[in-house]
Amino acid sequence: MAAVSSDNRGLRLAVRYAVLTLVAVIFVFPLLFMAMSSLKPDHQLLTDTGSLRAFLPVGDISFDNYGAAFERAPIGVFVLNSVLVTGVTVAFSLLVCSMAAFSFVFLNWRGRDAVFGVLLATFIIPYETIFVPLLLMMSQLPWIGRGGIEVGWLNTYRAQIIPFIADGLSIFLFVQYFKDLPRELIEASRVEGAGWWLIYRRIVMPLSGPVFATAAILKFLFMYNQYLWPLMVVQAEDIRPVMVGLGYFTDQLNVPWGEVMAYLTIITVPVLAFYLSLQRAFISSVASTGVKG
Amino acid sequence: MADVILRNVRKSYGSVDVIKGVDIDIPDGGFVVFVGPSGCGKSTLLRMIAGLEDISGGTLEIGGEVVNDVQASERGIAMVFQSYAIFPHMTVRENVAFGLTIAGASKEEKERKVAEAARILRMEHLLDRRPGQLSGGQRQRVAIGRAIVRKPRVFLFDEPLSNLDAALRLDMRIEIGKLHKSLGATMVYVTHDQVEAMTLADRIVVLKDGRVQQAGAPMELYHRPENRFVAGFIGAPSMNFLDVEVVSRDGNSAKVRSDVVAEFAAPAWREGIPTSGGAILGVRPQDLRPVESGGALSGSVNLAERLGIETVVDVTLRDGARVLASLAEDRVFEPGQSIQLGFDPGRAHLFPRDEPADAD
Numbered sequence: 001m002a003a004v005s006s007d008n009r010g011l012r013l014a015v016r017y018a019v020l021t022l023v024a025v026i027f028v029f030p031l032l033f034m035a036m037s038s039l040k041p042d043h044q045l046l047t048d049t050g051s052l053r054a055f056l057p058v059g060d061i062s063f064d065n066y067g068a069a070f071e072r073a074p075i076g077v078f079v080l081n082s083v084l085v086t087g088v089t090v091a092f093s094l095l096v097c098s099m100a101a102f103s104f105v106f107l108n109w110r111g112r113d114a115v116f117g118v119l120l121a122t123f124i125i126p127y128e129t130i131f132v133p134l135l136l137m138m139s140q141l142p143w144i145g146r147g148g149i150e151v152g153w154l155n156t157y158r159a160q161i162i163p164f165i166a167d168g169l170s171i172f173l174f175v176q177y178f179k180d181l182p183r184e185l186i187e188a189s190r191v192e193g194a195g196w197w198l199i200y201r202r203i204v205m206p207l208s209g210p211v212f213a214t215a216a217i218l219k220f221l222f223m224y225n226q227y228l229w230p231l232m233v234v235q236a237e238d239i240r241p242v243m244v245g246l247g248y249f250t251d252q253l254n255v256p257w258g259e260v261m262a263y264l265t266i267i268t269v270p271v272l273a274f275y276l277s278l279q280r281a282f283i284s285s286v287a288s289t290g291v292k293g
Numbered sequence: 294m295a296d297v298i299l300r301n302v303r304k305s306y307g308s309v310d311v312i313k314g315v316d317i318d319i320p321d322g323g324f325v326v327f328v329g330p331s332g333c334g335k336s337t338l339l340r341m342i343a344g345l346e347d348i349s350g351g352t353l354e355i356g357g358e359v360v361n362d363v364q365a366s367e368r369g370i371a372m373v374f375q376s377y378a379i380f381p382h383m384t385v386r387e388n389v390a391f392g393l394t395i396a397g398a399s400k401e402e403k404e405r406k407v408a409e410a411a412r413i414l415r416m417e418h419l420l421d422r423r424p425g426q427l428s429g430g431q432r433q434r435v436a437i438g439r440a441i442v443r444k445p446r447v448f449l450f451d452e453p454l455s456n457l458d459a460a461l462r463l464d465m466r467i468e469i470g471k472l473h474k475s476l477g478a479t480m481v482y483v484t485h486d487q488v489e490a491m492t493l494a495d496r497i498v499v500l501k502d503g504r505v506q507q508a509g510a511p512m513e514l515y516h517r518p519e520n521r522f523v524a525g526f527i528g529a530p531s532m533n534f535l536d537v538e539v540v541s542r543d544g545n546s547a548k549v550r551s552d553v554v555a556e557f558a559a560p561a562w563r564e565g566i567p568t569s570g571g572a573i574l575g576v577r578p579q580d581l582r583p584v585e586s587g588g589a590l591s592g593s594v595n596l597a598e599r600l601g602i603e604t605v606v607d608v609t610l611r612d613g614a615r616v617l618a619s620l621a622e623d624r625v626f627e628p629g630q631s632i633q634l635g636f637d638p639g640r641a642h643l644f645p646r647d648e649p650a651d652a653d
Contacts, residue, residue, distance in 0.1 A: 184378035187345050190365040191372045191449075192392040192439070206382045 029055060031268070038065050038261035045257050065258035066266070069249075072259060075266055077238060078245035083270055085160045085241055086223040092165045093219050094212055100166065101174030102200050106186055116175070122168040128228065134163060135232050159233040160241065164223060170215045177211035178204065213281030220274050242267040294479055295356030295369070295446035296321040297342060303350035304337055304503075311337055313503040314351065319447075319481060319496075324473050326482045326490040328526070329500035335483045336451055338500070342481060343449050344368050356446055371440035372449040375456060377432040379424045385435050386420040392443040410438040413472070430461040437469070441476065450482040454489065462489075469493060487527060491515070499523050519563065521644045524575050530605060532642070533581075533616040535574045539643075542568040547643055549574060553610040555589050557638045565645035575642035578605070581618035581634045588633030590616065597626035608632055 032055045037045045039061045048054040069075060103109070104116050138153040153159040181204065189199045205212075227243040234240055245267075249260045275282075297319040304312035312334045319325045327335040340346040342353060344365030352359050360368055371392070379388045387394075389410055390403045398406075411417045414434045424432055433453060440448055450469070454462045470493055473480050484490055490497050491511045499506040499514065499522070507514060507523045518524035524532045537549040540556060547561035549572060559574065566572055581590070583606075592610035606618045606626055618634055626632070 182376065182378065184374045184376050185380060187343075187365075188372065188374060188378035188380075188436075188439075189391075190345065191343055191368075191370060192443070193366045193395045194391075195366060198395060203380060 034261050034268070035265050038258060038265045039063065040065075040258060042256060042258050045261070065256075065262035068256070069259040069262040069266070072256075073245050073248035073263070074237065075242075075245065075263065078240055078242045079267060079270065081157075081239055082224055082241040082243075082267070085157060085226075086220055088157075089161045089164050089223045090216050090219045092161070093167070093170055094216060096166050097170035097215065098174045098205070098208070098212070099200065100171050101178055102196075102204060104171070104175050105178040106199070106204075107196065119168045119171060123172070131229060131232060138163075138233055154233050155236050155239065156233075157239055160226070160230055160239075163229075164219075164226075167219075170219060173211055173215050173218075174208070177208055181207055210281050213278040217275060217278055217282050221271065224271055294321050294477065296323075296354075297447055297479060297481065298354040299338075299342075299351065300354075301351035302338070302341065302348060302353060304334070304341060304346065305349045311503050312341070312349075315500075315503070315505055317498055317505065317508060319479060322477050322479055323496060324480045324482065324494055325496045325498060326484060326494035327498050327500055328484060328487060328490045329506075330526070331485065333500040334503040335485075335500050339372075339449050339451055339481060339483045342447070343370055343372050369446040370449055371443055371445035371447075372451065373433070373436045373440050373453045375452040377424075377429075377436045377456075379432055379435050379439065381424050383423070384420065385416065385422055385424070385427070385438075388424070388435050389420075389438040389442050391439060396443070406442045407438075410442045413441065413475070414438050414468070429457050430465065433457065433465060437472070441472065446479065448478050448480040450480065450484075452484055453482075455484070455486070462486075466492060487529060491527075497527075499526060501526075518642065521573060521575065524642055524644070528577055528579075530578045530617045530619060532575045532577050534644075535576070535610075535614055535616070536646070537572055537574045537643075539567055539569050539572050542566065547572070549643065551612075553590060553592070553612050553614065557589060557641075559638060559641040559643045561643045563642075563644060565647070566643055567645070571646040573644040573646055575644060576616070576636050577640070578617040578619035579621070580636045580640045581616065582620065582636065583618070584633050584635040586633065588635040590634040590636075592616075592632060592634075594626045594628055594630045594632050596628060597624075599623055599625070606632070608634065 036055055036057055037048075039057060040048065041060055041062075041064070044059045045054075048059070053059070104112060135154075138159050140151060141153045143150050143153060143156075143158070153162075185203055185207075186199055189203050194202065224241075225243060226241060227246075230241050230244050231247075234244065246260075246263065249256060249263060297317075299315050299317040302312060302315045303310065315334075315338060317325070327338060329335045337346060341348050342355075344360070344363065344367075348361045353361055355368060355370070379385075380391065383391070386407055389407045390398075393403045393406060407420070408417070411420055414437060416431065416434050416438065419427060419431055419435070424435065427435065433456075436453070453469070454465050457465060466489055469482075473493070482489070482493060494511055496508060497511050497514050498508040501522055506526075507519045509517075511527075514523060514527045518527060518532075521534065525534070535551065535554060537551040537554055539561075540548040540550055542548075542561055545560060545562045546558045547566060547568075548556055548558050550556035551574075554574065590608070590610060592608045595607040595609045595615065597607070598605040601623055602621070604620045604622060604624045604626070606620065608616050608618060610616060616634070
């Protein structure tokens with residue numbers, strides 16, 4: 001009996017690992033294809049796509065595509081711009097959205113539920129549908145700059161950042177998480193003399209690591225992958241983000257696939273680094289969804 | 294330290310009134326316990342004193358100052374919650390010092406006061422642990438430590454012992470009693486456990502449906518309950534109630550009888566007792582004793598529970614009514630056995646019949 005049960009367990013484990021390996025392969029192969037292709041000249045790259053060689057570092061391997069890609073486009077500037085725009089948006093978004101959620105969950109104010117209802121309704125509106133009116137607004141918004149009041153936000157970092165700081169989904173995520181925090185902790189803090197800001201900073205924030213990580217990753221991916229909006233509001237090369245930069249490689253009849261792959265490999269690195277740094281918290285947040293602690 | 298005075302305090306949620314005009318005086322240094330059945334409003338009332346619930350009407354004074362609109366953080370109170378409510382991401386030391394940190398106390402002051410609280414509560418060895426590494430009793434100590442370290446004007450306890458097992462509950466009850474004596478602080482305590490209420494309080498407030506039924510010293514409530522609700526709520530097992538007829542009344546004494554109760558003169562000082570007609574006789578199970586003959590009540594034993602130090606006998610009377618007798622001895626009774634019960638007429642209670650007695 002013991003042997004049978006042990007065999008069963010071994011088989012079950014083997015099946016489980018086989019499935020997980022398959023899933024991992026499905027997710028890893030495109031990345032592997034991209035990285036390997038970035039090391040090959042175009043003619044070999046296209047030939048290899050018909051076989052498993054596409055995923056292997058074989059044939060004429062070099063870093064030439066990287067050199068060519070750096071010559072074709074100011075990649076460093078694009079990556080820096082994306083990291084800046086994404087980083088600032090994520091930081092402000094976490095602060096603003098979590099504070100908004102704090103207010104929805106812990107403060108009593110007139111019209112709170114109605115406002116939250118409207119906020120939820122914004123989920124169903126795709127950003128693309130509001131980009132044109134948003135663009136018109138951006139072109140006429142004032143700003144206090146170094147030279148006094150300026151009009152128009154086009155061609156600026158702020159046009160890429162500010163419209164995306166607050167969003168319904170992030171606020172909703174925070175609201176759901178905050179609702180599950182024991183209310184007595186908040187009440188105990190109030191009785192102990194803490195004001196709302198202190199409660200937010202000293203109690204709620206430290207207990208909400210997983211939801212901060214989740215909101216950060218989702219916002220990071222959304223911002224880093226932005227293409228249409230920066231294409232519309234930014235014309236100057238020195239503030240363009242990475243996705244718009246992809247246009248430098250595709251607007252010709254003959255697409256330099258090796259350079260495209262090299263460019264994609266470079267711009268994938270920040271995303272992977274960011275995700276891996278928050279992976280543990282992200283998984284625990286996803287795992288705790290719907291489970292009351 | 295401060296006194297707490299509630300004047301016609303009311304609380305409504307929309308059209309639902311949960312506290313219906315409560316007047317309570319809690320003297321400086323007093324230990325007042327709110328008791329009552331679930332939903333009677335005792336916790337709501339405590340939370341209103343804490344500032345965690347708005348006050349819909351009336352006034353609440355702490356230390357001579359009306360605090361209806363004063364934030365919880367400004368009231369100078371400390372509260373111990375049923376669920377402990379200690380911060381899981383902080384060590385015991387940080388938890389206990391939380392209020393002091395917020396108040397901007399110096400490091401030396403915090404260390405001194407935390408050490409003092411830890412000594413009083415015997416938790417010096419726990420200071421660097423996190424709440425996850427503590428037992429329920431230890432967590433409750435931390436919660437109490439956090440409350441005493443700030444020397445608040447009023448301590449509020451919201452069923453602080455109900456999550457603990459029986460042995461720990463007894464320990465903590467004794468500790469809270471000692472703490473009150475040593476600090477001399479004003480304490481307001483909510484519980485549904487009448488043993489806690491009777492042993493800790495110097496004044497008990499019995500609540501039902503958002504109203505005060507009676508407020509007084511524990512023994513006053515036990516011996517002279519003003520109505521059937523208080524009589525039934527205070528004391529365990531609950532007081533027995535029997536329908537009787539008033540034969541005649543002479544001042545504070547009334548002769549009563551029924552089919553199962555032999556005629557006797559009962560104290561009749563409560564309002565509403567008629568000079569003739571129906572009334573309710575109340576006798577505590579502890580006041581009943583078995584007699585060989587001539588007992589006021591007679592019936593048969595339904596069930597007897599031997600608890601060692603006492604025996605609780607469930608007796609069915611001739612008319613089908615049931616009474617409990619709690620005898621301070623270990624004695625064997627057989628089911629179906631005939632039994633006669635007597636009691637001291639002076640310890641009987643007479644209530645008007647039209648007054649509801651149900652705890653809920």
